[in-house]
Amino acid sequence: MTPLVRYTNSLQFQRPVERGVTRLAELPNHRIDPALTVAHRDSAHLDESYRRAAERFFKGKTGEGARIFVTSAQQGDGKTCTATNLASSLARSGRRVLLAELNFSQPRLLSALGNLRMRYGLETALRQWVQPAEAIFYLASTGLHIAPVRDPIPPDRLPPLIERLQAFFAWAGDRFDVVVLDCPSVLTAEWKGWLGSLVDSALLVVREEQTPLVEVQRAVRLLGGTLKGVLLNGHREGGLREPASAPKARFAAPAFAKFQAR
């Protein structure tokens, strides 16, 4: 897998078209996290893995405003990279995708994208300093829209913003096919304190040989009915492995059968 730095010098970001293109931002891609598919020249098979995972998550149909809350049991399992790669693969398949960061206390998205400097973050929109559209940037090379957090917000100042966050979800749902949300870990106080009540469809990221089974069980219990799927990250046996349980009844939903037929 060849890093992107070998054939291009930068990735370009621009403000969304909705309020007019204002400026482009150059991203020095040698700082991009190599775990992101956008950092690699040939990422087709990874994109395919993520796209098929997303298809399974939505059981074959990704309607307007479909949301994926990407979370994990503990830090370091690859939430941000999974969310970014998932959103990127869906965007490359032609969907209008927004990747929003909900990890307000410890934002990671901008650093994963090479410490990109942005004028506004999602938190500025939630504080109503700018319009939501002004906090969304467009990754031209992949067709992905991103709404990262620029300045961290202490957890104790987040609860007043929940209502505005719900309004932002509704606003984004009207404008994007899929909204991928990079969330904090399930077992953090942040999730238990305020984010858990907003989640309706969670994707739990588990890292092979790292995430303890007992923590996965705790996360599954905490997520309850909002957990719609689990993604195993860092699988060492190779890429496009079909889950062993695929032929079982759990995949017998009509939407998934349609997906399998394709």
Place this chain on the structure above:
Amino acid sequence: MRITTVTARIAALPVRHKVAALLLMSSIAAAGVFCSYTRPGEDSGGEYQSSSVLRFDAPLDPELARQLAREGPAMLAASILSHPIRADAKGDVGLSPIPVTSQDGEPLRQHLTIAEIAPGTIRVGWEGRGARQTLEATQGLTDELASWQPENGEAAGVQYLLAGDEASGKPLNSGASSRASAPDAGYVFTVVESPTEPTLMRSAWPLPAVGILGGILAGLLYLAGALWWFRPVSCVARLENILPSEIFLVGTIAEIHR
């Protein structure tokens, strides 16, 4: 399992468990060392030893020494315990009301150890389950023996030592008694060192090494338990086994080398 995997898994353990293992390890080791060098609690249930070193003002008669070697300390113990002074002092040593002259006094004699550690020098010891009682018993015996004086000349000194040897009726330490009766002999026994030796109190366990070893083992055991409890997801099948039936694995992503 490779060493690197083990170290990586230990590093990935929650900090609280690593701290707990460290605390467990150090506290058990410290407790072992502490118990070995300080006085344990009164009711800890261990065996304690206390002893004092006494010296005859005159060397033991060779015949008495042979008698001691043949019959062991029980003979001298019986002699000491049978004396009226012992009966008077029994309240001080915290052993009353054990009748030392009857069969009930046998356990008392069994706890008394008397050994000749050098010509004319004996070590009087006491073993018991109570630390304070053991110490006081030894101290009382030491005081009692050190205070022995020939009351009526030569014969008295002999009789003191032969009080438990009524069957033989022979003065076993006649040589010693004759010297003990000398005007400058003073007392039959003299406390050679301090009334109680520095190592008087000794619990059967734990020794420092036992404490340190036990601490390390306990810490390692805790770590092993924590590693087992926090064992990671190693394969797809194991992950699927713990997922509820309504939640499915949407896919696996290959390792992306950074």
